[in-house]
Amino acid sequence: MTTDAYDHAAVCELLGAWAVHALPPSEQHAIPRHLADCADCAAEAERLRETVRLLDGPDAPTAAAEPGTAARNEPNPMVMSEPTPATRNAALARILAVRPPAPRTAPHAEPYAAAVAALRALLAELDPQPDGGPDLAAWRTPVIHDWTVQDTVAHLIAADEHLAAHLGLPANHPQDPQGAAAPGDTDWRTAWDTRTHRVIAHERTRPPTATVATWRAQASALLACPAANDPELAARAATLVGVRLPVAEHFLIRAFETWIHADDIGRALGRPVPPPPAAHxxxxxxxxxxxxxxxxxxxxxxxxxxxxxxxxxxxxxxxxxxxxxxxxxxxxxxxxxxxxxxxxxxxxxxxxxxxxxxxxxxxxxxxxxxxxx
Structure with a gap:
């Protein structure tokens, strides 16, 4: 991603991972360029930086200066010191617990937006390595059923397709003969399982970062669609996963499942994932x-x-x-x-x-x- 691509919404989504030094070097150093021009993001960055500093304790090393800038007596608020694994886990939990959802949606879709933001921050922890590549061993960690971390994200791609297909969003993979979501199928559990197996098999042939990119794109499309932002559209009923509910409540089901699987991944990796905010x-x-x-x-x-x-x-x-x-x-x-x-x-x-x-x-x-x- 180029520096110009970091608009306000993109930076809001990356700040949690940035604060715990969990972005690749190219992104870690690009974020401050936006912070220099955006008072809101700079204030949020300072709050998150203070959270990490408090969790690090009084003996934490101070941050280094940005390349090309003069060193000062006080730490540069736009560059993070490298936290310990324990501090990173605690900071991640604290950040996910208080960070508002992004992007903005109508109230009925806010729990899903928050769950997506939390899982994105957690998955960002798996990407940065000394060589700049992903932590493949972590991505292959067993999570639940016979799924790895990557498989669990792939399952969310398949699971989100049920609502996405109903809302007219394009599919991310070749469709099953009976359709991806089979929203009115009385044997919906069979259709659900079949689709999950097919998507996981496909995603196992791709890099984990590609799987995450597909899931993120689909989640972003759901949150940007009219039904996520128009309560009247969301009030219309749909039969998905074997139950007929308003679309607004199907967004809640997506929030529920995204949180549960984020918790699954966090437990498997030893990284705490807090529950949703109380209102959600x-x-x-x-x-x-x-x-x-x-x-x-x-x-x-x-x-x-x-x-x-x-x-x-x-x-x-x-x-x-x-x-x-x-x-x-x-x-x-x-x-x-x-x-x-x-x-x-x-x-x-x-x-x-x-x-x-x-x-x-x-x-x-x-x-x-x-x-x-």
Whole structure:
């Protein structure tokens, strides 16, 4: 990318990785040229620099001067010292936890924009090496199922295609005979798995950076399309991944899956990935509760589900209406999402429960069986 290509939006997306010295040298030194002319980006860069400096501690080495500039007594705020691996992990988690999503979208697409930005920052950690090339060993790290890091990104390409195809965006790979997304197919899980296998097989023939570029381009196209920016268009219903919901809520599903797989990758690599911001997390919780309620149906034994953390608590009654509640179940919002995402087993999820244990097990088991990730 040339220096001229660094517009404001591009720099906003790169600042998190830049702050932890996770960009290739060509990009690491090009960013300050934009910061010199953009007060907003410069202020954000200084905040992120201070975060890393605090995490490094008082004995951290000071940054070197930019090539071609005179050395000063104070550190150059536009050049980062090289953090330790532990500091880099902590800084990355801190940055992803507070960094606003980019690009700007309508509110219904903001959780997806934030999840994409977080995963991009995490993947940027795998690129810079002393020789300027990617860390191929890291990209081949087993993550989940039989997928490596690269395979997991390839799966997201295939998964995002379902919404992208519905919104009329072009496909990134040759289409399956029945179409990439098969949005109305009653056997959607088979179509989902088949498409994932085909895309992963294709991406294994390409460099990891090419896989990431394809995923980034598709995610950017989704966030730039009219449905991501027009609430009226997003209110229209679509049947995808076996459920009929407004397009706005399908954007939430994309946010949910992107976060879960970013967390998968972070755990595999030993790099912490924070949960979504609280406002986004609770939107995911509400959507998950709605889908769980539909899956349980109106005849299930009524269970009072409370999702609670230190700042908020919300209760829903799942199952038959008008019947006495048979049990009470209390879950943390992150744990509930990990259960719905298939990352916590029903018997292992931390919980508090009272009443009919069989009714509780029914709710937990149905939540776990809904996972397709």
């Amino acid at each position: 997390l609770w939107r995911l919780v509400r959507l998950a509760v709605r889908i769980l309620g539909l899956a349980l149906g109106p005849t299930a034994e009524p269970v009072a589900l409370t999702v609670t953390d230190a700042a908020r608590s919300t209760e829903w009654i799942l199952g038959a209406e008008g019947e006495p509640v048979r049990a009470e179940l209390v879950l943390d919002p992150v744990d509930f999402c990990l259960l719905m995402g298939g990352r916590l087993a029903p018997e292992a999820v931390p919980r508090a429960a009272l009443g009919d244990e069989a009714a509780v097990r029914t709710v937990l088991g149905r939540a776990a069986r809904l996972a397709w990730l």
